[in-house]
Amino acid sequence: MGGKWLEIVKEIAPHTRRAAVFFNPATAVPLKLFMPSIQAATTSVAIEVSVPPAKAKDEIEGVIAAQARNPNGSLIVTPDPFNFTNRNMIIAIAARYRIPAIYFDRAHAESGGLISYGPDSVERFRSAANYVDRVLKGEKPAELPVQEATKFELFINLKSGRALDLTIPPTLLARADEVIE
DSSP states (O other): HHHHHHHHHHHSSSTEEEEEBBTTTTTSOOOGGGGGHHHHHHHTOOOOOEEOOSSSSGGGGHHHHHHHSSSSSEEESSSSSHHHHHHHHHHHHHHHHTEEEEEESSSHHEEEEEEEEOOHEEEEEEEHHHHHHHTTTTOOOOGGGOOOOOOOEEEEEEHHHHTTTTTHHHHHHOOSSSEEO
């Protein structure tokens, strides 16, 4: 999924030359899950990647401001309870600094973020319900297989794109599950 985030950022903001992977090391899903695919994609999309941590709410602006100091930067906001809880702040600061950002969850695009790409929320809940059903029928949780997402959602916020003076490619709009006006 990390490589896909980088590809989508390059597609929506072709001027991007640098991307910061935004995360909180205390609460984030381990970066080792995303970094191999992000690193593999850096060559094909010609984007340099950095991984500046934000450990507290008062560090968010500093990380985003640092990315804005040089032109052609963008932000990849990873799955993380810290990032989800502070999504409105992250979205507002990224908009103020005019940094294109891709987020992991549709709630970010619905809250004003530029674009989100992540597992389908409905599918995740259905999968969880299936697991609960299996446990209630007597299966042991430790014996159930780990399931990965099979369907992903792409949400594009056109208002945020216009605010960043981005022209959203028609091919990206056609692939979107939802385009927010």
